[in-house]
Amino acid sequence: MGKRLTENLSSLYIGAANSLKPKHARRKVVAYVESYEDISFWRSLLADYENENLYFEVMLPSANSLAKGKKTVLMNQLGKQLGENMIACVDSDYDYLLQGRTQTSQYINNNPYVFQTYAYAIENYHCYAEGLHEVCVTATLNDHSLIDFPAFMKLYSQIAYPLFIWSVWFYRKHNLSEFSLLDFCSQVKLDHVSIRHPERSLEVMAKKVNRKLHELERKHANALHEIEEMKSEFKTLGVYPENTYMFIQGHHIMDNVVLKLLVPVCTILRREREQQIHELALHNIQLHNELVSYQRSQVGVELVIHKNPNYRNSPLYHMIQQDVERFLKKYTE
16 A cells, blocks of 8 residues: 555545445445446456455446546556555556566556456457357357367467567557557458358468568577567466467457358357257247257357356466455455
């Protein structure tokens, strides 16, 4: 906590309000998040730590403004007001990997009252490879596995990894004009994905990545040693060639990689289920009723993946949990 009252006013105010409650009432910790979409993720995570003594209330930083985003949450609205009764929960973007090379990165990585995703964003968790089959089952009510999603995302990550290191390197050098995040994402997106031969889309991407990689290596040959050092550093941060997709821009991974894969998979699974109904129906009335029932039970895969909770075994998710546990340990000391 800050030494001056004004530095921690909001947290102290909540603490004072807690002290006015009956002796055995639960203490409230307010958790501010960046946008409406983030509330469910952080609510689910923090709820695991609620007990008879403490509970969390997750909300946006302003009741009078629709302004969203990390800078709004941390700088404009909260500033130095965080404390043991008020925390901020944000997407890491590249700030975790920048390791203090910007003011925002310093603040996020060093403040014990700021909790970050470690993955680029919450969307990356929704795209967690080990949970993608469950997304398809929920959307189609068909448990037939057509693609090994973890193996596909591992190969995608391995292809993107060398160029990803360069992307973060440019951010660390504050040089965003030569190789921006948009430029990087354009190199590691998937075009048409064939479910029969999904590897072909990765082969096309690999050619684009290699061309750009050779261009950067020629132009910045003096940085190659630094790039290799970053690879070693990233291992200590939990970034490996196999899980790179968790640290690439979340919207890109969802829209230009995962959904490019899931949409055609779900289309095939729905056709399979409908064909099964056609084969098993005893008469036209039963066929019609079963088809209507099945169609009404389906959910769009785009909706399902945004609600996908199958990421709780992710190592990065466990890192967030460890941060919360450290915070609560201090809280109860």
